[in-house]
Amino acid sequence: MRPANQTRLWVIDGVLMFVIVLWTVQLFLIITGLDAYLGGEHSILWPAAISSIVIAALCVRLVAYIRD
Amino acid sequence: MTQCKKEAAQARRQDPHWKSDFSVDWDRTSYVTRREFTRFLALGSVAMAAGSTFMAARAGMKGSVEHPRIAVTPVDEVKPRGFKTFEYPSKGHHAILLRHEDGSFSAFSQRCPHLGCSVFYSEHSDKLECPCHEGFFDVHSGDVLAGPPQRGLAVIELEIVDGTIYAVSGGEA
Numbered sequence: 683m684r685p686a687n688q689t690r691l692w693v694i695d696g697v698l699m700f701v702i703v704l705w706t707v708q709l710f711l712i713i714t715g716l717d718a719y720l721g722g723e724h725s726i727l728w729p730a731a732i733s734s735i736v737i738a739a740l741c742v743r744l745v746a747y748i749r750d
Numbered sequence: 751m752t753q754c755k756k757e758a759a760q761a762r763r764q765d766p767h768w769k770s771d772f773s774v775d776w777d778r779t780s781y782v783t784r785r786e787f788t789r790f791l792a793l794g795s796v797a798m799a800a801g802s803t804f805m806a807a808r809a810g811m812k813g814s815v816e817h818p819r820i821a822v823t824p825v826d827e828v829k830p831r832g833f834k835t836f837e838y839p840s841k842g843h844h845a846i847l848l849r850h851e852d853g854s855f856s857a858f859s860q861r862c863p864h865l866g867c868s869v870f871y872s873e874h875s876d877k878l879e880c881p882c883h884e885g886f887f888d889v890h891s892g893d894v895l896a897g898p899p900q901r902g903l904a905v906i907e908l909e910i911v912d913g914t915i916y917a918v919s920g921g922e923a
Contacts, residue, residue: 694785694788695784698784698787698788698791701788701791701792701795704795705791705795705798708795709798711798711802712798712801712802715805715806716805717864717900719805719808719809720863720864720866721863721866721899721900721901722863722904722922723863723901724810727802727805727806727809727810728806728810730802731799731802731805731806734798734802734803735802735803737795737799738792738795738796738798738799741791741795741796742792742795744788744792745788745789745792748785748788
């Protein structure tokens with residue numbers, strides 16, 4: 683494998699790792715939010731939603747690095 | 751032609767046995783690349799963000815609920831270690847009124863704070879119990895005793911006037 687291809691693979695793997703971690707955090711946020719919503723605890727819903735949006739933006743930004 | 755057959759036979763001899771049993775034709779198989787998988791995760795991430803926002807917006811649209819003063823039942827109608835269900839603060843919000851052995855009363859929303867199932871009064875254990883995931887609540891305070899719920903039941907404030915029990919505030923918003 684050529685060095686350039688090797689570097690590209692490392693970048694994709696790195697981005698994939700970050701996205702998996704962020705995705706897991708987001709999954710935790712949505713489960714906690716759902717639990718709070720059903721339990722009538724509405725105060726944490728907007729902070730959870732905003733955090734989720736920030737994480738999603740970060741994921742999309744990371745994926746944009748490996749567009750092609 | 752004979753040469754080709756010989757080469758194919760030689761290749762078959764060199765390959766391990768499992769390769770012929772579980773042969774995979776990579777040209778025909780559609781597999782997901784790491785890049786595609788990462789994109790798929792990002793799409794899922796956007797969907798989760800949208801879901802969280804929808805949930806928060808929906809909760810915000812519900813607004814504040816009025817807590818009317820409702821006559822639940824005459825005191826004499828509920829015996830010690832007995833209970834009566836009613837709806838508070840509005841129709842469809844089920845609640846439970848309990849009378850303890852010392853004659854005092856407690857009332858709670860029947861909605862389990864875990865995932866919203868209806869709790870019931872378990873007479874033999876003198877606890878409020880959620881049948882879905884085995885959550886147990888204290889009959890006096892509504893606090894969690896065991897199980898997955900993280901919060902206690904919503905307490906309904908009561909008043910006793912002229913032998914009648916009134917629900918005055920609290921309960922499920």
